[in-house]
Amino acid sequence: MAGVLYGIGVGSGDPELMTLKAVRLIREMDIIAASGEDVKRTTAYTIVLQAVPELADKELLPIHMPMVMDREFIAKYHRKGAEEIAAKLEEGKNVGFITLGDPTVYSTFSYIEKAVKDMGYRTVYISGITSFCAAAATMGIPLAEWRESLHIIPAIHNLREKLDDEGNYVFMKNGRKITEVRELLKENGRDAVMVENCGMPDEKRYNGVDEIPDDTGYFALIIAK
């Protein structure tokens, strides 16, 4: 019988934010896959290893995906990754693809999953703590209360000129757009907090729009109310 592909969310940094299900499944998997040239050098692997030491003895499968913006170019890598996973499933092995945060929220797993499912294999999503929930918890502020809507915006792709929706905003993937996001927040009179590398040893917190620096990592996340 063919194996099953699991997309396992491992949360945003703190290994204790892994779910019981993620821990159990990672222990049970024959093979652990992750997005990268070397699984052991991925952030997801580093997180899991702290909670599941058995990971060190697992067969690993790196799925190489270049960080570029050309979707057709990336699609080739998704197909190649899916074929590599399918070959293992065909041997009857279960594959756990570990991914930061939640596998349904901006995860490369979703592309691989579609391709593997289209080849006729069974695929399963296992929820993880999203970076925006972890960041809100770290800062001690609710993301949404009562009547408020919550808008999750990938800033690098999708920055609009006005924050005219009522409700609260999360800007993810800020990277090179960080100055633009900060100016947008100022113009709209919105206050905000930012968390960089939430739950990691090098976590940084910024309380207020004016504290947001000009250079920031890809994993910086802004919450604006």
Added chain:
Amino acid sequence: MAGVLYGIGVGSGDPELMTLKAVRLIREMDIIAASGEDVKRTTAYTIVLQAVPELADKELLPIHMPMVMDREFIAKYHRKGAEEIAAKLEEGKNVGFITLGDPTVYSTFSYIEKAVKDMGYRTVYISGITSFCAAAATMGIPLAEWRESLHIIPAIHNLREKLDDEGNYVFMKNGRKITEVRELLKENGRDAVMVENCGMPDEKRYNGVDEIPDDTGYFALIIAK
């Protein structure tokens, strides 16, 4: 020394979706609080008991909050609940307030937390799996990919006439607005899935707008792409 108030997200139904941190903290707490007249009859308690049997021996603190729409009326109950918790913190006891999903996303914990913090006590948020992540995983569909934005809308309060934002929508708290939400999706040519009581024994899944029934529970959640 005064105790600490923890808001502990227990996920959306499946006890295995609790985090390692939630399990550890619940074991360590002196007192477990929950929103309801009887803690043992809350959904949060039922979920936790399956993963943490030690819960059965804990001191429990019910925080009664009526499910009404009058915010000023509810605010009195929040203050009363906060005072009851503060009395326990004052005795040096740590209180874990267990809450469905994540404590930063439409949780009654956030109101209690503010009041308790204002009284000078330390409060901590512990992330949980949100109902929308769990529902997306159950249905095997990504919530957001690539450039897509994700809009979380409490339908019962906040239904707009057009889904004119690009990106994907999650409608929560559908309840009595369910027919309206369904018609809105149809008019806008959006397909959708619905999950009721996700992760619970009585979970129901609906694949497509036309399958959405006229009567549904408060915990029905719609994902529209």
